[in-house]
Amino acid sequence: MEEHGSKIPSASGTYDFIVVGAGAAGCVLANRLSASGRYSVLLLEAGGEDSNPWIHIPLGYGKHFTNPAVNWLYASEPQPGAANRRIAQPRGKVLGGSTSINGLLYIRGQREDYDRWRDLGNPGWGYADVLPYFRKSEDNERGADDFHGAGGPLCVSDPKETHPLADAWLAAAEECGYPRNPDFNGAIQEGFGYNQWTIRNGFRSSAATGFLRPARRRPNLRIVTRAHATRILFSGTRATGVEYLRGGLTASATARLEVLVAGGSFNSPQLLQLSGVGPAPLLQRCGIAVVADLPGVGMNLQDHYTARMVYECNERCTLNDVIGNIPKSIGAALRFAFLRKGFLAMGQSFATGFIRADPAAATPDIQTSITLYSFDKPGDRLHPFPGFTLAARLLRPESRGSVTIRSADPLAPPAIAPNYLTSEKDCAVLLAGIKANRRLSQTPAMRRYVAREHDPGPGCESDADLMDFIRSRGGIAFHPAGTCKMGSDAAAVVDARLRVRGLQGLRVVDTSIMPLLVSGNTYAPTLMIAEKGADMILEDIGSNG
Numbered sequence: 001m002e003e004h005g006s007k008i009p010s011a012s013g014t015y016d017f018i019v020v021g022a023g024a025a026g027c028v029l030a031n032r033l034s035a036s037g038r039y040s041v042l043l044l045e046a047g048g049e050d051s052n053p054w055i056h057i058p059l060g061y062g063k064h065f066t067n068p069a070v071n072w073l074y075a076s077e078p079q080p081g082a083a084n085r086r087i088a089q090p091r092g093k094v095l096g097g098s099t100s101i102n103g104l105l106y107i108r109g110q111r112e113d114y115d116r117w118r119d120l121g122n123p124g125w126g127y128a129d130v131l132p133y134f135r136k137s138e139d140n141e142r143g144a145d146d147f148h149g150a151g152g153p154l155c156v157s158d159p160k161e162t163h164p165l166a167d168a169w170l171a172a173a174e175e176c177g178y179p180r181n182p183d184f185n186g187a188i189q190e191g192f193g194y195n196q197w198t199i200r201n202g203f204r205s206s207a208a209t210g211f212l213r214p215a216r217r218r219p220n221l222r223i224v225t226r227a228h229a230t231r232i233l234f235s236g237t238r239a240t241g242v243e244y245l246r247g248g249l250t251a252s253a254t255a256r257l258e259v260l261v262a263g264g265s266f267n268s269p270q271l272l273q274l275s276g277v278g279p280a281p282l283l284q285r286c287g288i289a290v291v292a293d294l295p296g297v298g299m300n301l302q303d304h305y306t307a308r309m310v311y312e313c314n315e316r317c318t319l320n321d322v323i324g325n326i327p328k329s330i331g332a333a334l335r336f337a338f339l340r341k342g343f344l345a346m347g348q349s350f351a352t353g354f355i356r357a358d359p360a361a362a363t364p365d366i367q368t369s370i371t372l373y374s375f376d377k378p379g380d381r382l383h384p385f386p387g388f389t390l391a392a393r394l395l396r397p398e399s400r401g402s403v404t405i406r407s408a409d410p411l412a413p414p415a416i417a418p419n420y421l422t423s424e425k426d427c428a429v430l431l432a433g434i435k436a437n438r439r440l441s442q443t444p445a446m447r448r449y450v451a452r453e454h455d456p457g458p459g460c461e462s463d464a465d466l467m468d469f470i471r472s473r474g475g476i477a478f479h480p481a482g483t484c485k486m487g488s489d490a491a492a493v494v495d496a497r498l499r500v501r502g503l504q505g506l507r508v509v510d511t512s513i514m515p516l517l518v519s520g521n522t523y524a525p526t527l528m529i530a531e532k533g534a535d536m537i538l539e540d541i542g543s544n545g
C-alpha cells in the first residue's frame, strides 16, 4: 500500500502542513504535528516503503550502499583535495530516509557544538535548550538520567556482547593514556568506550519505525510514497503548496498553514533552488524565476572526512572471516535469529574514542573507531583475509563546499562539491589522528591481533606520504550538513525558528539547518532539530490564531 490516511480524500487536496521527505526529520514532524488530531498533514516521500528486510537487520547497512531501490546514490564532483576522486554520497530514498540505511551509531556531539550555534545568533539552540529534545526522542535501555530519556520513539541500546578485538583496542587506549568513557552522550564526550546503537530488540530503530509507524493510522496524516517533490508553489512570497511527480504524472497539494522541507542536506537546497529560492545568478543561469535571492542556499556544506587504516588480523575473529564462509554464515544467522546477537546485530563500528589530536584543542577534534571488518571502499566486498579498520574522523572541518542545481530539471542530481581538505588545519588534525591510530595499533594490547598494517602499510611513514594516503584513500562519514544554515548573517537561509528568510509559510527542518556540523554523528541531532522544530511550529501557529 502506498497511500495512507482515510479522512482526507485525495493527496492532491488541501492540508494544514505539507512535509517533504520522510527521513529523520520528516518522520518526527509527521508524528508530532499530527498527534493532537487538530491539523492535517501530508507527508511526501520520493522513495518507497521500508519493506526490504535488510533495512531492519542492523548489518544490512552494508547492502544499501549501492542499492538504487533505497538510495539516491549521489557522488561528489571530482575532489581536488581527495586526489580528484568522486566520493560516493549515499542518501536514503525510502521511508525513514537515511535512518533506514545508516550505521546505527548514537552519538550526539559536544555540548560546545550547540553553545556555538547559539552564540552565532541562534537563541534557543544552546546545549541546555536542546538537551530536553534529545531526551524526548530517546528510549535508552540504560534508563533515564540527567542526559538521557526513556520511553521515547528512538531506542538506544548497548551491544549485547563485547568482542575480544574491541576489548583489546580499549585496553590499547588505556596503554596510550586515554581515559575510558562509558557514555559519549553524557557529561563529557572525551575518552574511549563501546558504542550505543539505535537498535530495538535486535532490529534497527529508524525514524520510520520509531516515529511514523505509530502515527500512520491517524486519519489526519496521509503518507504518499514514490512522490518526488519537484517545486514549492508560491503566491508572492508565501509558500502555498508543493508540486510533485508520482508514477510519471504531475500532481500538487495545497498547504493551508506551512510547507516544511525535510529532504536532507542535498535535496532540501536542491528543492529550494528549483523553486526559485537561492543565489539569483545560479537561478537565472538555470532559467528559474527568482522568488527570493538567498545566496546561502546550498552553500556551507560540511562533512566528516575520514581516514581508514586497515589491519590484517592474526585471529579469524572478524566479519571478513564469516562472509563467504557458509558454516560460519549459518552460525551467525542462527545467533541472530535466536539470540539477536552476533555480527548481524552489529552497528557500523563497535567501539569509539574521542581524542584531542591537536593538544591545543579545547575539546576532542578526532573521532576514532574500530570496525570489525575491512574493505577497500564502502560498498566493496570485504577483504579475503581476517581484517579490521581503525578510522579517524575529522570532527570540526573548516573546509566548506556547496550543493547546486545544474539545470531546471528536478530529476537531475545536483552538483555536490564538498571541497574536502582544502583547509590546512583540517589536514594537520587528520594527520595527527591517523598517527594516534597507528600508535594504538602498536601497543602491547593489540600485538596479539595485528599481523600487519595493510593500508597504508609500513612503507608509508613521512607526513607527505601519510597525507597522500589520506587524500587518495579517505572517505566520509556520510554526515553532510549546513546547506540551509540557520542564522542571521547574509548567508543564513533560515532564522532561529527555521523559517526561510524573507518568505512566509516555509521552513526547512533537517540536517541542512546546522550552522556548524556537530562533533559527533547526525541522526540524533536531526531528530532533536525536528522535535524542537515541531514545537516551534505549533507555538507559532497557535500564536497566529
Ligand SMILES: Cc1cc2nc3c(=O)[nH]c(=O)nc-3n(C[C@H](O)[C@H](O)[C@H](O)COP(=O)(O)OP(=O)(O)OC[C@H]3O[C@@H](n4cnc5c(N)ncnc54)[C@H](O)[C@@H]3O)c2cc1C
Pocket (backbone or CB within 6 Å): 020, 021, 022, 023, 024, 025, 026, 044, 045, 046, 047, 090, 091, 092, 093, 094, 095, 096, 097, 098, 099, 101, 102, 103, 104, 105, 106, 107, 227, 228, 229, 230, 262, 263, 264, 265, 267, 268, 271, 348, 477, 478, 479, 480, 510, 511, 512, 521, 522, 523, 524, 526
Ligand atoms: C550510509 C550512512 C551512514 C550513516 N551512519 C550514521 C550513523 O551511524 N549515526 C548517525 O547518527 N548518523 C548516520 N548517518 C547520518 C544520518 O542518517 C543522517 O544525518 C540523517 O538521517 C539525516 O536526516 P535528514 O532528515 O536530514 O535526511 P534524510 O534522513 O536523508 O531524509 C530525507 C528524506 O527526504 C526524501 N526526499 C528528498 N528529496 C525529496 C523530494 N524532492 N521529494 C520527496 N522526498 C524527498 C528522501 O528520500 C529521504 O527519505 C548516516 C548516513 C548514511 C547515508
